[in-house]
Amino acid sequence: MKIVVIGGTGLIGSKVIRNLRARGHAVVAASPASGVDTITGEGLIEALTGANVVIDLANSPSFEDAAVLEFFETAGRNLLAAEIAAGVRHHVALSVVGTERLAESGYFRGKIAQEKLIRESGVPYTIVHSTQFFEFLGGITQSGSDGQTIRLSPAFFQPIASDDVAAAVADFAAGEPRNGIAEIAGPERVRLAGMVRRFLLATHDSRKVIEDPHARYFGAKLQDDTLVPGANPRLGAMKFEAWFAHTQSAQ
Numbered sequence: 001m002k003i004v005v006i007g008g009t010g011l012i013g014s015k016v017i018r019n020l021r022a023r024g025h026a027v028v029a030a031s032p033a034s035g036v037d038t039i040t041g042e043g044l045i046e047a048l049t050g051a052n053v054v055i056d057l058a059n060s061p062s063f064e065d066a067a068v069l070e071f072f073e074t075a076g077r078n079l080l081a082a083e084i085a086a087g088v089r090h091h092v093a094l095s096v097v098g099t100e101r102l103a104e105s106g107y108f109r110g111k112i113a114q115e116k117l118i119r120e121s122g123v124p125y126t127i128v129h130s131t132q133f134f135e136f137l138g139g140i141t142q143s144g145s146d147g148q149t150i151r152l153s154p155a156f157f158q159p160i161a162s163d164d165v166a167a168a169v170a171d172f173a174a175g176e177p178r179n180g181i182a183e184i185a186g187p188e189r190v191r192l193a194g195m196v197r198r199f200l201l202a203t204h205d206s207r208k209v210i211e212d213p214h215a216r217y218f219g220a221k222l223q224d225d226t227l228v229p230g231a232n233p234r235l236g237a238m239k240f241e242a243w244f245a246h247t248q249s250a251q
């Protein structure tokens with residue numbers, strides 16, 4: 001199969017490409033770095049010619065509310081139109097568990113718009129909903145940071161290693177379109193504030209985590225179950241401490 005990975009230079013994109021090439025697929029890494037831009041449309045038609053599957057793993061370069069919405073709407077429209085013209089048979093996109101419950105957040109309004117365009121495009125699709133990557137724990141810590149304290153919700157949280165995300169995305173891309181959502185998550189269900197304490201301990205960061213049920217997650221209020229999957233998600237194998245040791249030894 002010819003598979004095009006939009007955002008092929010990114011954290012997940014580069015791992016998905018390695019995974020699919022190891023299985024013998026012809027994989028094209030597409031991103032502005034290789035002359036393919038879903039915002040301007042540059043290089044899209046050429047990249048998609050003869051493609052069976054497109055995997056969209058791009059992310060907005062700016063996380064400012066209006067910029068994220070503009071990115072996912074424009075990129076989604078251009079990409080799906082090019083897929084229809086090229087006769088692509090399966091569109092796979094990576095989004096976030098609970099996206100539909102997080103509309104108070106500007107970032108998630110962008111992901112909601114991306115998913116709506118996919119559902120309405122007519123291209124057979126699989127939307128993979130992942131929980132937060134372990135690699136994103138630093139960003140979450142920063143988002144709650146206020147001097148020497150970090151104020152975070154005690155809502156449930158089930159983060160996953162990017163290697164496990166990439167393996168799952170590759171499997172879904174090699175399979176049949178679900179025309180729906182497939183959920184993936186990490187092996188442990190914990191509390192968000194508690195996981196960040198483990199992250200601070202591992203990184204020798206002495207800041208204190210304060211649990212605050214009213215603390216917002218990138219602008220959105222959290223209920224206990226907002227960030228965690230429903231019944232029967234596919235689970236990654238790697239736990240936080242193993243992931244941390246693995247990333248340290250890779251550096």
Ligand SMILES: NC(=O)c1ccc[n+]([C@@H]2O[C@H](COP(=O)([O-])OP(=O)(O)OC[C@H]3O[C@@H](n4cnc5c(N)ncnc54)[C@H](OP(=O)(O)O)[C@@H]3O)[C@@H](O)[C@H]2O)c1
Nearest residue numbers: 007009010011012031032033037038058059095132133136
């Ligand atoms: N962070 C999390 O915990 C989490 C959880 C669940 C789902 N997700 C989703 O996972 C996806 C991938 O995230 P990631 O962390 O792997 O992303 P990332 O490392 O930030 O990579 C972003 C990719 O997007 C590409 N890109 C940017 N603008 C583009 C454009 N105009 N046209 C084509 N490609 C463009 C970049 O290409 P260049 O390198 O050429 O600029 C890069 O390859 C995102 O959609 C995100 O919503 C994230």
